Amino acid sequence: LITFNTVMHIYGACGRLSDAKSTFELMLAEGLVPDVVSYNTLVGVYSSAGLYKEAESAMTLMKEAGHRPNLVTYTSLVNAYGKAGQPEKAEVMFGMIQRHSLKPNTVSYNALINAYSSSGNFDDAMRVYGVMKSKRVCPNSVTICTLLTASGKGGYMERTYEILSEAASHNIKLNTALCNAALTALIGGGAYDSADKLFVTMQRDGILADAVTYVLLIKKAGMVDDHMQAQKLFDELCAGAAGLTVEACSAMIDVYAKKGMPSEAQVVYEKMKMLGCRPNVVTFTSLLYAYGAKGLLKEAVSVFEDMVTEGIVPDIVAYTALMSTFNRNGHPEKAVELATSLQHKEVSYNEVFCMELLAACSKLMDWRTALDTFQIMQDAGLVATHRMVHHLLLVIGKSGRVEEMLKLFFKVKEMGLEPT
RNA sequence: CGCACGUCACAUUAGAGGU
Numbered sequence: 001l002i003t004f005n006t007v008m009h010i011y012g013a014c015g016r017l018s019d020a021k022s023t024f025e026l027m028l029a030e031g032l033v034p035d036v037v038s039y040n041t042l043v044g045v046y047s048s049a050g051l052y053k054e055a056e057s058a059m060t061l062m063k064e065a066g067h068r069p070n071l072v073t074y075t076s077l078v079n080a081y082g083k084a085g086q087p088e089k090a091e092v093m094f095g096m097i098q099r100h101s102l103k104p105n106t107v108s109y110n111a112l113i114n115a116y117s118s119s120g121n122f123d124d125a126m127r128v129y130g131v132m133k134s135k136r137v138c139p140n141s142v143t144i145c146t147l148l149t150a151s152g153k154g155g156y157m158e159r160t161y162e163i164l165s166e167a168a169s170h171n172i173k174l175n176t177a178l179c180n181a182a183l184t185a186l187i188g189g190g191a192y193d194s195a196d197k198l199f200v201t202m203q204r205d206g207i208l209a210d211a212v213t214y215v216l217l218i219k220k221a222g223m224v225d226d227h228m229q230a231q232k233l234f235d236e237l238c239a240g241a242a243g244l245t246v247e248a249c250s251a252m253i254d255v256y257a258k259k260g261m262p263s264e265a266q267v268v269y270e271k272m273k274m275l276g277c278r279p280n281v282v283t284f285t286s287l288l289y290a291y292g293a294k295g296l297l298k299e300a301v302s303v304f305e306d307m308v309t310e311g312i313v314p315d316i317v318a319y320t321a322l323m324s325t326f327n328r329n330g331h332p333e334k335a336v337e338l339a340t341s342l343q344h345k346e347v348s349y350n351e352v353f354c355m356e357l358l359a360a361c362s363k364l365m366d367w368r369t370a371l372d373t374f375q376i377m378q379d380a381g382l383v384a385t386h387r388m389v390h391h392l393l394l395v396i397g398k399s400g401r402v403e404e405m406l407k408l409f410f411k412v413k414e415m416g417l418e419p420t
Numbered sequence: 421c422g423c424a425c426g427u428c429a430c431a432u433u434a435g436a437g438g439u
Contacts, residue, residue: 040428110430
């Protein structure tokens with residue numbers, strides 16, 4: 001039984017949801033009776049993916065089998081809603097914990113705080129933290145880490161130190177993950193000097209920098225235009241004990257991409273392969289961008305092809321980067337063609353992708369495709385933004401279709417998007 | 421014999437668009 005539970009968990013951890021589910025079914029077929037942990041694992045697998053509907057039906061399955069959901073089950077569901085970007089529902093689910101006469105513990109509170117953090121709602125994250133303290137539930141280092149992330153995402157970088165002092169007052173020792181979270185908040189808020197200072201403090205206090213720390217520092221170096229420093233850090237990581245990661249390599253390549261140094265990016269790419277670090281879709285996208293931004297269309301396209309040859313499935317970001325390369329290098333028709341060929345594939349459009357497609361339409365004065373794009377967006381349930389609509393109006397207008405343009409203008413207004 | 425010990429929930433890092 002424990003073996004099956006563990007296997008399910010492993011599948012879930014690497015995103016292979018259907019394998020996790022079939023393991024559960026296999027378990028039944030083998031005549032084993034799933035226990036509370038089995039069901040919780042199943043709920044947890046779906047929750048981490050933000051699939052709250054599936055998580056809820058797993059809980060229903062659990063009840064039908066005669067098990068009562070426990071604190072772990074409910075906390076998973078709080079997490080499910082958090083991951084789905086629905087903190088209000090997470091809060092409701094949190095309330096269910098008490099309604100079933102269970103007592104939320106530190107992990108439950110952390111999950112709820114993180115639900116608010118993920119959606120950028122720092123105030124509510126802090127509010128829940130306050131409730132947690134008033135109920136005498138002890139915060140731990142995960143709590144502090146989550147709050148730091150919340151402050152960064154919500155744009156309250158200046159509260160970093162205040163939160164760190166919360167850690168001190170609860171006798172929570174700083175660790176690497178905590179410092180990384182603080183560094184992220186500081187760097188995200190542009191407080192580069194403070195970030196440097198914190199890094200010095202880390203070293204002084206013997207808190208080891210890990211691969212995540214290096215990613216942050218490499219990124220920061222890129223942001224202050226110091227690619228030499230970024231490379232130095234990268235070399236340090238390659239040589240050091242922390243271990244090289246794809247994230248670090250991708251970050252390094254991205255620094256060069258943004259600096260317009262594709263050959264240096266290529267060198268990093270070669271080096272990572274030599275060191276046995278496998279490039280992923282992010283790595284390839286950054287490399288592609290490096291070439292595309294420099295006007296090297298052929299090279300960019302060949303990076304894309306290499307990626308596919310390597311058996312890596314391009315995602316929506318990779319496709320968008322390729323489209324943008326076409327657009328920037330005088331081939332908007334290829335961008336449109338690419339988008340058209342995607343209609344049969346398993347990629348879901350997002351707003352960025354649609355904007356890039358619109359940019360192509362605009363260059364081609366292709367108002368029909370532009371309107372189609374808008375329709376596809378609606379069908380996909382994406383909300384129309386002002387930027388999107390402005391772009392669209394311009395394309396149609398510039399194509400000389402005043403009637404269609406006006407029609408759209410009023411249609412959008414009716415949809416509830418007030419003209420600015 | 422006792423004790424300890426295995427499976428479930430929470431946090432930090434990389435890529436694309438700008439009227």
